Amino acid sequence: MTKAIPSKARVVIIGGGVSGCSVAYHLAKLGWTDVVLLERKQLTCGTTWHAAGLIGQLRASQNMTRLAKYSRDLYVKLEAETGIGTGMKQNGSITVALTEERREEIYRQASLARAFNVDVREITPGEVKEMYPHLNVSDVIAAVHLPLDGQCDPANIAMALAKGARRNGATVIEGVKVTAVEKRDGRVSGVTCVQNGETFTIATENVVNAAGMWGRELANMSGVTVPLHACEHFYIVTEPVVGLKSLPVLRVPDECAYYKEDAGKMLLGAFEPVAKPWGMDGIREDFCFDQLPEDVDHFAPILEKAVNRMPMLETAGIHTFFNGPESFTPDDRYYLGEAPELKGYWVAAGYNSIGIVSSGGAGMALAQWMNDGEPPFDLWEVDIRRAQPFQKNRTYLRERVTETLGLLYADHFPYRQMATARGVRRSPIHEHLKARGAVFGEVAGWERANWFARPGQEREYKYSWKRQNWFENQRDEHLAVRTGVGLFDMTSFGKIRVEGRDALSFLQRLCANQMDVAAGRIVYTQMLNARGGIESDLTGTRLSETAFLLVVPGATLQRDLAWLRKHIADAFVVVTDVSASESVLCIMGPKARELMGKVSPNDFSNAAHPFGTAREIEIGMGLARAHRVTYVGELGWELYVSTDQAAHVFEALEAAGRDVGLKLCGLHTLDSCRIEKAFRHFGHDITDEDHVLEAGLGFAVRTQKGEFIGRDAVLRKQDKGLSRRLVQFRLTDPDPLLFHNEAVVRDGKIVGTVTSGNYGHHLGGAIGLGYVPCIGESEAEVLGSAYEIEIAGTRVRAEASLAPMYDPKAERVRV
Structure with a gap:
């Protein structure tokens, strides 16, 4: 019997996989009775039904681990609550290392697990053999055991969540395709959908895009950026193996493989180094519980190593060779939160093959976020506001996801750089820096010089957990900044103009520091949330009575723009992203004043240009705005130069710098200098969960100025x-x-x-x-x-x- 589509709802969730069902379940638990979940075909028919169902608690950060542990605990109790068996069993997991580098990685993970209160133990190869008798451990040099990890039945978990949602008043309707998300005055106003050929509209102010591998296409219809792309994901399941008993989940990342015993059969899955993107021309209309064509040749290198690792596979027959699509994102982290482009448009998608262990916690966190108007704790790692608009480009995504799938099991070395989809955003002096030995990294699409190679030195990273091949280069750059003068290209800064009659009162309300300063003054400040947590870390320069320039990290630009625009309300103010209009060249070190005197006729003395001020200067044959601030703890200026003049200004500085020993420096040196000075880094040392006073930034707060968030x-x-x-x-x-x-x-x-x-x-x-x-x-x-x-x-x-x-x-x- 076809369910009737309601005319209105408090929220419409699009997508009936485990993610959408979890959001519906948790919203209903919070008392949102008018929750509607629409599934285009049948629940779980996209990715959820063929997921491997591994439940690993330890993630890369405390809050991601918190969400994974929440998922585990939820799945344990769901069966008693709903009567649907979830297949959840805490049989533990083992990760083995075949190299010294991997040993370092998993032992670091074990230390992290202890810090996050996750039960963990380093075990010997002999102990691995006792727990996993079928395994060849001849070349295993280390292992870690997490006894409370486990595995589950993904489809049944989604069904249990859907049943729990219905019991608490939610409506779940299958066979309904969403054709449009309606909007009015910058926010969601409704959803248009088709059921049995008939068109309906549901009035709502909230939509959740939980459409999985359809998420990018659905978002694009509304002008929202959700960069993800499907890849083929392979695994095999053996015939029943005599005597095969319950075993821990096993990961052998050095061979790109994972193993799961299930009902007396063995499942072998892989995250191969070079993946196969899928669905470049869209996903066909009737896609439902579908498999993709087998590709035995693609899987063969994984299987060959697996037969050596698990000799029983040589004689065990293959029952199933499975290939199914899963969505991946440019940075291997999923998306959660309200899209910056459209109020009321929420996202829970792009799970990078960890959707089952993530969705229980992610659904809880998003529901809390929607209910309270703010996330329950710091979720910046997965915040949709980190996505850059250009990243929805399909050519970019197709190239990038060939890499991100394989990175799940690659060595997670510090400073590891993406190799694919590079060169999208470049500074005007990019080629100059490249010619002088720059080795680039990428943040938010920006190519940034991370370090400079010496003549004859290989211009690439040699990754390690010890000193990497650029360690001495960083030392030389670092000491040049401390004793001489260095030049950093910081064009990747986000630059935001806030202007209009109410610009000052608007920023006074959002910023914790005093923004009512004279034109030309620079103010270091934070924008706080109601809890005193740090939403943004920035400098604000007053350009005139009605105009300010805010400078933020390039990685947080979209987040900061969204925060500003969210709070405009009735203020007479315009917020504009002007990041591409100016390059930023930073001259830092005790000889900075001497260098500036060689390229400019302006006076750079303390009296003429004190710390914390900005003014226009002549430089070479061009003009710049010189900001006397620092992120390295030395005398210096940030030079904001029109992009058309940036190359000329760089050349003038470089020529004059030969007399004073000017050193080109990279972002690794910027970071090592700032950490010596204990300058905070947003997203690591300070987040929206960290109180500004506990972060040691009370000096940038002026409570006496009056009300502010x-x-x-x-x-x-x-x-x-x-x-x-x-x-x-x-x-x-x-x-x-x-x-x-x-x-x-x-x-x-x-x-x-x-x-x-x-x-x-x-x-x-x-x-x-x-x-x-x-x-x-x-x-x-x-x-x-x-x-x-x-x-x-x-x-x-x-x-x-x-x-x-x-x-x-x-x-x-x-x-």
Whole structure:
């Protein structure tokens, strides 16, 4: 019997896979009774039905791990709640390493698991053999066991979520194709759909795009960016194997393979290094529970290694050779949240083959987000606002996803750069830098010089968990900035003009610092949420009485634009992205003033151009706006140059710089210098979950200026006291390296993780930042403890400081 389509709903969820069913379930649990889920064919018929159903708790960050653990716990209890068997069993998982590099990686993951309170144990090859007797462990050198991981029946989990949603008042309708998302005044107003050839419209102010591999096409109809693309994903299932009993899920990432015992059969799946994109010309209308053609040749290298790894496969017959499509994103992270282009348009899609373990938690988080108007905790890793508009380009996506599928099981080396779909966004001096030895990385599509090779040196990364091949290059660049002068190309900065009659009052309401300053003044500030968490970290330069320029990281530009536009309300103000109009060349170091004097007739003395001010200057035969600020902790200027003059200005600086030892520097050096100075990095050290006072940024907050978003939370925290502090650490042993997510150990107990790390070439050791709990403690008590950092199971002593270890009084930037 065909279900009637309602005329209105509070939310319409598009897509009946596990993701859409989870969102419906959790919204209904929150009391949203008028929830409607529309599925074009049948529930689970896209990707969910053929997923492998692996439940691995440990993810790359604390909050992603929190969501995966939530999924595991939910799936354990769903059967009792709904009566539908989920096949959930906590048989554990084992990951084995065949190389020293992989051993380092999985041991680092084990340290991270302990920091995240995930049950984990490093085990020997002999213990692996005891737990997995069918495995050839002759070349296994290390392994990690997570006893509470497991596996499940994906389709039944989706069905159980759908049943739970219905029980709580949601409506789930199959056989309905959405043809349009209607909009009015910049927000969702309804959904047009077709059922049995008849067209209906549902009035609603909220839509959730949970359309999986159809998500990009559906979003594109509404002018929304959801960059994802389907790839073919392969696995085989054997005939029943005599005596095969319940086994842990096994991952052998060095062979791109995973194994799952199920009902006496063995499933072997793969994330091959070069994947096969699928659906470039769209997905056919009748696609439902479909398989793709077999490609035995493509899978053969995986199978060959698997027969050696699991000798029983040589004699076990193959029952099923399966090939099904799954969607992948440009950075291997899924999408969650409200799209910046259209209010009320929410996204839960692009799961990169971890949709089952992710969807329980992701559905909960998105439902909370929709209900409360803000995410329950920091979700920037998967926030849809990180997507760049150009990334919906199909040629770009087709090329990129050939790589991202394979990266799931590749070595997750620090500083690993994407190899595909490169060169999309370039600075005007890109070719100049390339000719001078630049080795580029990519962020938000921008090609950025990460380091500069010496003459004759190979211009590519040699990845390692130890010192990589550019370590000495970074040291030379770093020390040049500390003792001489360096040039950084920071054209990738996001640049936003805020102008109009109400520009000042608008920014006063959004920014925590005092924005009512004279024209030409630069203000370092944060935009806070109501909890006092940091939504944006930026500088604002007042250009005139009615115009400001905000400078933000290139990676957060879309997020920052969305936050500004969300809060415009009735303000007479215009927010414009002007990022492409100006290049930014940074001149940093104690000889910066000497260099500037050689290329410009302007006065760069403290009296004429003090710290925190901007003004127009002549430079070479062009013009620039010189901002006296720094992210490296030295005297310096950021030069904002019209893109048409950028190459000329660079050439003038380079020619004049020969007399003062000017060094071209990359982003790795920018990061190592900023971490010595304990400057925070958004997305790592500071997020929307981190209170501005606990992040040590109270100096940029002016509660006395009047009302602004987050002010009440700041005042409450001042009264109540801090519950944690961001601390700077330096390893006393100069040899180990810090990257991110190493465990912080206080008096023998893990209390947190390193939020960001790099090598302090001036301070002589690895430097990291990390939060330390401090309820009721003074600064002296926090610093009175013994600290260590756990790196791959080994604890290294660390010095701790609340003030920057480099130039704590900031005297060098004002010299």
